[in-house]
Amino acid sequence: MPAPDLSVQVVAGYLEREGFEVAVAGEGHAALDLARDREPDVVVLDLMLPGIDGLEVCRRLRTFSDAYVIMLTARTEELDRVIGLSTGADDYVTKPFSAPELVARVRAMLRRPRAGTARDEPVRRVGDLTIDPVTREALRGGQRLELTRTEFDLLDVLTERPGHVLSRDQIFEQVWGGQWFGDRHVVDVHVANLRRKLGDDAQSPRYIRTVRGFGYGMGAGT
DSSP states (O other): OOOSOOOHHHHHHHHHHTTOOOOOOSSHHHHHHHHHHHOOSEEEEETTOSSSOHHHHHHHHTTTOOOEEEEEESOOOHHHHHHHHHTTOSEEEESSOOHHHHHHHHHHHHTSOOTTOSOSOOOEEETTEEEETTTTEEEETTEEOOOOHHHHHHHHHHHHSTTOEEEHHHHHHHHHOTTOOSOTHHHHHHHHHHHHHHTOOSSSOSSEEEETTTEEEEOOOO
């Protein structure tokens, strides 16, 4: 059963007992300063931070960090979730939540690939897109795309077999992993974010095709 709303000290203490190195900031500007100084792998970010809120912190964080971001929100409206993910968060947890649930999500994040850890795979080309699975870089027309880790993971999965359509469940399994238990709606939001960075039109796509009621596939890029 979910526990009552947990204080930041309780959450930090639980993560530390599970072996994580934890640094805590109490307001938005301090959180950004801490992220610049400590270069974290995962950021657990409360939407309702004092100073500047979690959405603005996430936007600014994405200008200098590719850390995974888990957004905490006490509000359950779908719009809040979508806005949080569209600013660059990788997933969200709705309050109240249990400390073990948060730990499980952090562990799932850290199991995902990091730059330079991919298999020895060739560079892929789809139209004017170039995707390097080893360096985890993507170029469009020779210009580097500024993608979050999740957006690159999604592009990596879709370009592995261009023309092949993957169901939302298949994408979720490959990008988020079999032990991830978040909302599968994150697939649609991150596809929308990736399309925006590709300059793709969902109504007349060059790159990512939607198969209504099923999932997504990568087109030829022409």
